[in-house]
Amino acid sequence: MNDRLPSGILVSALLRRVNDAGGMAMVLAKGHQQAGSILLILNDKGRFDGFVEPGRDLSGNPFLVSAGPGHIDSPAEVTAYWQRRRSRDPDLWVIDLDIPFAQRVAAETILPR
Known part of the structure; x- marks a missing residue:
């Protein structure tokens, strides 16, 4: 048996948490x-x-891993990176968060305890 929640549920929880916090x-x-x-x-x-x-x-132990290029200058580069990833993995969820301390909020919401 897998102890991981389905990705769709984790994403829904994260969306709700960020939006409820004003992000x-x-x-x-x-x-x-x-x-x-x-x-x-x-x-x-x-x-x-x-x-x-x-x-x-x-x-x-679960944690959030840094991904992608280390330095990005434009929104077009951000889009290009996630679209390249998605072209190789069509099952990939791509979620854009805009909230202070986004990494902490994400970790508290989607990582198992």
């Missing part, structure tokens, strides 16, 4: 409802803060 969350690409990977685009007041995705460390 903005948007699904840019829907992935597989049960087992799709999740890529998060982090923003704070419209300023790009990076990409993260759920992962596990060597001990099996």
Whole structure:
């Protein structure tokens, strides 16, 4: 038995949490409802803060892994990166978050405890 919640439920919980906290969350690409990977685009007041995705460390503990290029100058580069990822993984969810401390909010919401 798998102890992981379906991706669609995790995404719904994250969208609700961000919106309830006064931020903005948007699904840019829907992935597989049960087992799709999740890529998060982090923003704070419209300023790009990076990409993260759920992962596990060597001990099996969940955490958010930095993803994508280290330095991005334009929204077009952000879009190009997630679209390249999505072209290789059509089951990938792409979620854009715009809220202060977006990474913390995401970790508290979608990572198992």
